[in-house]
Amino acid sequence: MIGKIRFLLGETGQNIWRNIALTLASIMVAAVSLSLFGASQLVARGVDNATQRWEGGIEFVVFMRADAEQGEIDAVRTLLDDSVGSGIEDFNFVTKEQTFQEFEEFFAGDPELLATISPDTMPPSFRIRPTDVEAGAVEALGQAFQDEPGVRTVVFATEVIREIQDNAQKISTIMLWVGVVLLVASAIVILTTLSIAIASRRNEIEIMKLVGASNWFIRIPFMIEGLFQGIIGALLALPLLAFARRYVIEDFSESDRLRLLEGFRVTDAEFLEISIYALIIGTLVATIGSVFAVSRYLDV
Amino acid sequence: MIRLENVSKEYSADSPALINASAEIEKGEFVFLVGASGSGKSTMIRLLNREEKPTSGKVFVAGKDIVELSSWKVPFLRRNIGCIFQDFRLLPKRTVASNVAFALEVIGRPKDVIDQQVPAILDLVGLSEKSHRLPDELSGGEQQRVSIARAFVNRPLILLADEPTGNLDPDTAVGIMRLLDRINRTGTTVVMATHDRGIVDTMRRRVIELSDGKIVRDQSGGQYR
Numbered sequence: 001m002i003g004k005i006r007f008l009l010g011e012t013g014q015n016i017w018r019n020i021a022l023t024l025a026s027i028m029v030a031a032v033s034l035s036l037f038g039a040s041q042l043v044a045r046g047v048d049n050a051t052q053r054w055e056g057g058i059e060f061v062v063f064m065r066a067d068a069e070q071g072e073i074d075a076v077r078t079l080l081d082d083s084v085g086s087g088i089e090d091f092n093f094v095t096k097e098q099t100f101q102e103f104e105e106f107f108a109g110d111p112e113l114l115a116t117i118s119p120d121t122m123p124p125s126f127r128i129r130p131t132d133v134e135a136g137a138v139e140a141l142g143q144a145f146q147d148e149p150g151v152r153t154v155v156f157a158t159e160v161i162r163e164i165q166d167n168a169q170k171i172s173t174i175m176l177w178v179g180v181v182l183l184v185a186s187a188i189v190i191l192t193t194l195s196i197a198i199a200s201r202r203n204e205i206e207i208m209k210l211v212g213a214s215n216w217f218i219r220i221p222f223m224i225e226g227l228f229q230g231i232i233g234a235l236l237a238l239p240l241l242a243f244a245r246r247y248v249i250e251d252f253s254e255s256d257r258l259r260l261l262e263g264f265r266v267t268d269a270e271f272l273e274i275s276i277y278a279l280i281i282g283t284l285v286a287t288i289g290s291v292f293a294v295s296r297y298l299d300v
Numbered sequence: 301m302i303r304l305e306n307v308s309k310e311y312s313a314d315s316p317a318l319i320n321a322s323a324e325i326e327k328g329e330f331v332f333l334v335g336a337s338g339s340g341k342s343t344m345i346r347l348l349n350r351e352e353k354p355t356s357g358k359v360f361v362a363g364k365d366i367v368e369l370s371s372w373k374v375p376f377l378r379r380n381i382g383c384i385f386q387d388f389r390l391l392p393k394r395t396v397a398s399n400v401a402f403a404l405e406v407i408g409r410p411k412d413v414i415d416q417q418v419p420a421i422l423d424l425v426g427l428s429e430k431s432h433r434l435p436d437e438l439s440g441g442e443q444q445r446v447s448i449a450r451a452f453v454n455r456p457l458i459l460l461a462d463e464p465t466g467n468l469d470p471d472t473a474v475g476i477m478r479l480l481d482r483i484n485r486t487g488t489t490v491v492m493a494t495h496d497r498g499i500v501d502t503m504r505r506r507v508i509e510l511s512d513g514k515i516v517r518d519q520s521g522g523q524y525r
Contacts, residue, residue, distance in 0.1 A: 004408045203391060204402075210349075210389075211454065212379035213406035215372055 004217075011221040015197045016228065023229060026186070026193045030233020030285065033182030034278045035240040040175035041274045042245055045266045047168045060142040062126040065152040066096070072150025073124060079148070080126060087141050091128040099123065107265075110246070123152060183285050186233070190226050190289030195297045198222060205298070219294045226293060230286020234279045241278065245271060301327040301458060301489045302348060307357030309343050309513075317343040318354070319513040325491065325506075327457070330484045332500050333493040334524055335510035341493035344510070345462050348491065349381045350374050362457060379407055382451030382459045382488075386466035388443045390435040396446050397422065397431040403450045421453045425479060441472035445479065452483055459483060461492040465499065473499060500524040 016023050064073055080091050094102075099122040107113050130138050142154045198205065208218050245266055266274075302325040309318040318340040325331055333341040346352040347359055350366050359366050366377055390399050397418050404414045422428050425445040435443050444464060451459060461480065465473035477499055484490045494500060500507060500523060507522030508515060517525075 003405075003411045007405050007408075203389070207389060207391065207402065207450075208406045209375075210378065210383050211403040211406060211450070212375040212377070212381075214375045214408075217406055217408065 008217070008220050008224070012224045012228070015201070015221055015225050018200060019193060019197050022193045022196060023225075026189045026229045027233045027236065029182065029189045030186045030230050030282055031236035031240065033179055033186045033285075034234050034237035034282050035244065036175050036179035036182060037281065038179075038237060038241040038274050038278045039244045040172045040179055041277065042241065042266050042271075043168050043172035043175065045270045045274070047172065049265055049267075059130050059138045060128055060154055060156045062128065062142070062145045062154050063123045063152045064125060064150050066121055066123045068124070068150035068152075072148070076126060076145065076148055076151065079145070080128065083141075087131055087137075089129040089131050091126050094125045094127060096120065096122040096124050099125065183281065186230075187285045187289040187292075190229050190286055191293045191296075193229065194222050194226050194290060194293035197225060198293065198297045219298060222294050222298065223290045226290030227283065227286045230282040230284075230289070231279070233286075234282030237278050237282070238275050241275065242271070301325055301329070301362060302491070303358075303360040304344075304347075305358040305360070307347065307354045307359060309340075309347065309352060310355045316355075316513050318347070318510075320357070321510075321513075321515050322357075323508060323515060323518060325489060327489055328484070328487050330481070330490045330503070330505040331492070332503075332505055332507045332522075332524075333491065333510060334495070334500060334507055337495075339510040340513040341510055342462055343513075345383075345460050345491065345493055348458070348460055349378055349383060375407075379454060380457045382448075382454070382456040384444065384447045384451050384459070384461045384464050386463040388435070388440075388447045388467075390443055390446055390450075392435055395432050395434055396427055396438070399435065399446055400449045400453050403453055407454070417453055421449045424452075424482075425449045439472070440468050441475055444468065444472075444476050448476070448479055448483070452488070456488065458489045458491065461490065461494075463493055463495065465494065465496050470498065477503065497524040 062076060064076070077093065080088060084090060096119045100117070100119040103117065103122065104114060128142075130141055132138070132141075138156060142156055145151055146154050205218060302323075304321050304323045307318060307321045308316060310316040321340070321344065333344060335341055343352065347354055348361065350369065353367055357367075361377065362380060364377075369377060391402065394402060400421060401414050401418050404417065409417075419428065419431070422431050425448055427442060427445055427449065430438065430442065435446065438446070444467075448464075459480070464480070465476055468476060473496065480490055480492065481503070504521045504523075506520045507517065507524070509517035509519075509525070
């Protein structure tokens with residue numbers, strides 16, 4: 001048994017080595033397609049998480065300038081207090097420190113980014129739940145705060161969500177489809193690589209058939225070779241995904257809209273889940289390519 | 301050991317390769333298949349190890365109807381049938397010993413068995429000294445000996461030989477025939493397709509003659525004619 005396994009692995013190793021250029025190309029296509037697939041999932045999860053931040057009825061946020069004076073903040077608070085019961089259900093105030101704490105939680109994995117900020121640079125904000133959530137009414141209510149002294153900007157949930165969904169969701173979908181197309185390409189490349197491996201070993205295969213090697217004994221080295229390409233491709237996709245995860249977050253963190261997208265992140269658990277999906281899909285695609293190759297080109 | 305019952309094989313409808321052939325070959329027999337090129341000798345050999353299926357008729361090997369054999373069982377049939385060819389079919393990048401060992405490796409024989417059987421069979425075919433040579437460093441006769449060693453190392457019941465001396469000069473061919481005769485004396489059934497009149501006439505074994513796909517003569521102790 002050990003002898004058999006050693007022989008099969010030896011054959012597989014030889015196949016891969018003889019066909020190294022094509023094998024590498026095949027692995028790269030698998031890696032890129034799985035990365036795109038994974039990235040689309042990263043963005044989708046990020047969007048989900050970002051949209052969730054607006055749950056609980058918060059319809060708009062009044063961001064104060066980071067350097068707003070206490071008097072200016074108090075004035076806005078008084079205005080809001082006066083409106084509770086007439087248009088506003090309730091509101092809560094998020095201090096610089098709380099904003100910073102949230103920020104710290106979101107970017108816990110990114111000490112370099114955290115080192116560049118401090119509570120002083122964080123904008124305090126009021127998160128407001130209006131009584132009437134109809135878009136026009138919310139907008140009219142929110143705009144009233146726009147021109148108050150010390151107010152940097154007023155952001156509406158509907159607008160943010162629509163923006164995220166319009167852009168990020170679209171990007172995610174495009175990446176998913178390009179990923180799927182590339183996954184199909186990946187299966188075809190694996191199939192082609194195996195067909196060439198099979199052709200280059202036709203003498204061995206002929207003799208194996210002649211002396212009575214079982215069908216599976218002939219097929220297995222090629223199956224392993226195909227699986228190897230898919231699985232190594234998937235394993236290479238994981239660091240690419242980790243990079244993409246960081247890049248996506250940093251991209252948003254540098255953008256002006258950070259405060260709107262503070263929920264745009266992907267947790268470690270979600271990342272692990274996406275990684276496992278990528279591995280499973282890589283293995284599946286490789287299996288499909290391998291099974292097609294041996295059933296089509298390996299006439300045993 | 302081998303029985304053909306009304307076997308026909310058509311590759312295309314207008315030129316059948318074998319027509320209604322029937323024959324029985326006992327265990328331990330040595331049989332020559334003779335006839336012109338295209339008379340159906342190779343087709344008959346290919347039917348015996350299930351490289352081909354007949355269009356009609358039955359082929360029995362060791363008591364089993366091999367036409368009806370499911371494809372996953374074919375390898376086990378072939379472990380009982382050694383094959384040698386005019387063109388040797390050795391793997392050029394493997395040494396003599398490794399070519400022979402390959403036949404055992406791919407049917408999953410353990411390493412200690414391989415290490416014991418390969419030198420023994422190379423000794424039998426007279427190539428112990430050349431076990432580490434590559435095939436293209438050997439003469440044609442030596443290469444055919446390697447291919448016989450590979451076919452026989454698993455001690456098959458039947459040895460099928462398709463023009464094994466076709467590429468060899470007469471003296472070398474005699475050496476190969478001696479080896480096949482020796483193998484036959486161990487009880488192995490040998491079926492050999494050949495064009496070589498001298499060999500057939502010298503050996504005086506059973507001769508089955510094919511002409512245009514039909515068996516036209518089946519004679520023990522026969523000559524080529």
